[in-house]
Amino acid sequence: MEYSKALIDDIKEQFELPCYVFDENEFRENYLHLLNALREYYPKYDIAYSYKTNYAPKLCSIVKELGGYAEVVSDMEYDIARKVGYKNELIIYNGPFKGPKMEEHLLNNGILNIDNMNELDRVISFASNYDKTFKVGIRVNISIGQNFISRFGIDAESNDLTKAVNLIKECNNVKLVGFHCHIGQCRSLSAWENRTKQLLKLADMYIDGIPEYIDLGSGMFGDMPSDLKGQFSSVPTYEEYACVTAKIFNEHYIDIPLENKPVLFTEPGTTVDNRYIDLIAEVDGVKKLKGKDFAILNCSIHNLGDVACSVKLPIQVFECSNNSKEYIDMDFVGYTCLERDVPYKGFSGKIGKGDYIVFGNVGGYSNVDKPPFILPQCPMIGIKDSKVYVIKRKETTEDILSTYVFNEHSF
Numbered sequence: 001m002e003y004s005k006a007l008i009d010d011i012k013e014q015f016e017l018p019c020y021v022f023d024e025n026e027f028r029e030n031y032l033h034l035l036n037a038l039r040e041y042y043p044k045y046d047i048a049y050s051y052k053t054n055y056a057p058k059l060c061s062i063v064k065e066l067g068g069y070a071e072v073v074s075d076m077e078y079d080i081a082r083k084v085g086y087k088n089e090l091i092i093y094n095g096p097f098k099g100p101k102m103e104e105h106l107l108n109n110g111i112l113n114i115d116n117m118n119e120l121d122r123v124i125s126f127a128s129n130y131d132k133t134f135k136v137g138i139r140v141n142i143s144i145g146q147n148f149i150s151r152f153g154i155d156a157e158s159n160d161l162t163k164a165v166n167l168i169k170e171c172n173n174v175k176l177v178g179f180h181c182h183i184g185q186c187r188s189l190s191a192w193e194n195r196t197k198q199l200l201k202l203a204d205m206y207i208d209g210i211p212e213y214i215d216l217g218s219g220m221f222g223d224m225p226s227d228l229k230g231q232f233s234s235v236p237t238y239e240e241y242a243c244v245t246a247k248i249f250n251e252h253y254i255d256i257p258l259e260n261k262p263v264l265f266t267e268p269g270t271t272v273d274n275r276y277i278d279l280i281a282e283v284d285g286v287k288k289l290k291g292k293d294f295a296i297l298n299c300s301i302h303n304l305g306d307v308a309c310s311v312k313l314p315i316q317v318f319e320c321s322n323n324s325k326e327y328i329d330m331d332f333v334g335y336t337c338l339e340r341d342v343p344y345k346g347f348s349g350k351i352g353k354g355d356y357i358v359f360g361n362v363g364g365y366s367n368v369d370k371p372p373f374i375l376p377q378c379p380m381i382g383i384k385d386s387k388v389y390v391i392k393r394k395e396t397t398e399d400i401l402s403t404y405v406f407n408e409h410s411f
């Protein structure tokens with residue numbers, strides 16, 4: 001998003017700072033870029049948007065309007081998808097801890113990926129009360145080159161997967177129709193090629209006939225500005241990811257008519273939302289301590305999402321006062337009382353009280369991951385074709401206190 005001081009002045013006056021700003025046009029464009037890159041090879045590719053990364057209903061509604069599915073991992077996220085207007089057929093319920101809505105979802109023909117043997121028992125026992133056939137998928141635990149043991153899914157490299165598949169086969173009204181995997185922190189092309197080939201092989205081995213879907217999870221790099229890109233060893237394009245996923249699917253199912261080919265899902269979250277939300281903050285003051293310069297901001301690391309902890313976010317600075325001075329290796333610190341609350345390290349340039357700092361790439365795990373710690377959450381607005389609208393109003397102390405009980409007699 002292109003900012004000017006005048007635009008930020010306006011946003012400050014109407015909504016107060018800090019404030020999240022969502023760029024709707026660019027979000028849509030990037031979403032369609034990803035979708036079309038994979039559909040180019042495999043027309044039955046669909047996106048299931050990962051709610052955990054940012055479940056702001058506005059974003060979820062745009063995904064729905066663009067034909068995407070909802071990927072949820074809790075009853076809360078499931079409720080959001082339903083409130084956004086999703087039918088169960090277009091909701092994928094994943095995750096290791098499914099709530100009581102799992103059964104409602106199954107009854108209404110929702111897509112469900114089973115994470116573990118206890119959950120499989122739960123599904124089988126629920127199904128035994130009905131005449132209807134319930135379709136399920138299994139999240140498999142595979143190795144795709146990661147350097148840790150993933151805690152999710154059913155182990156495809158032990159007997160567990162065979163046991164799970166056999167248990168399903170023994171039930172006359174539960175049917176295995178898909179496989180799912182998701183391994184975080186594994187965004188390379190080789191990791192994607194690896195998971196694609198392994199899931200196709202498992203589907204050939206374990207599913208009778210052609211699966212209804214294969215869900216490769218998420219973990220693609222999204223499009224990003226070059227200063228952020230330079231902090232990673234390699235950032236593939238969507239076209240390159242398509243070659244190690246959709247192209248391989250196309251070759252694998254080349255002889256199957258389109259209507260019978262399985263749906264290929266991926267579950268992008270940060271891939272589609274990170275770049276399209278910025279946070280505008282303001283410098284509240286500057287100080288020098290033992291020779292080190294600090295700028296105190298009116299936001300905290302909690303506003304900025306996961307990625308701010310591991311990389312330097314792209315920033316734009318807007319000088320607003322005539323008291324700005326040149327600094328070298330200054331740290332921007334947040335409003336909390338945590339020493340680790342350092343949204344940006346090593347800034348060199350001109351800055352002063354009242355200046356604006358725009359943090360880019362904060363769409364994923366930011367507003368949804370902000371605890372009510374020290375201050376409530378700031379507002380979020382969207383901009384489309386220069387029109388500004390509210391996505392989330394500023395939280396108040398009353399919002400935070402609304403779940404606490406003040407009257408001791410009610411205990």
Ligand SMILES: Cc1ncc(COP(=O)(O)O)c(C=O)c1O
Nearest residue numbers: 050182218219267268269270271
């Ligand atoms: C099952 C599942 N799908 C999708 C995602 C979203 O991943 P990303 O943020 O890499 O897009 C996650 C993130 O943890 C996940 O656990």
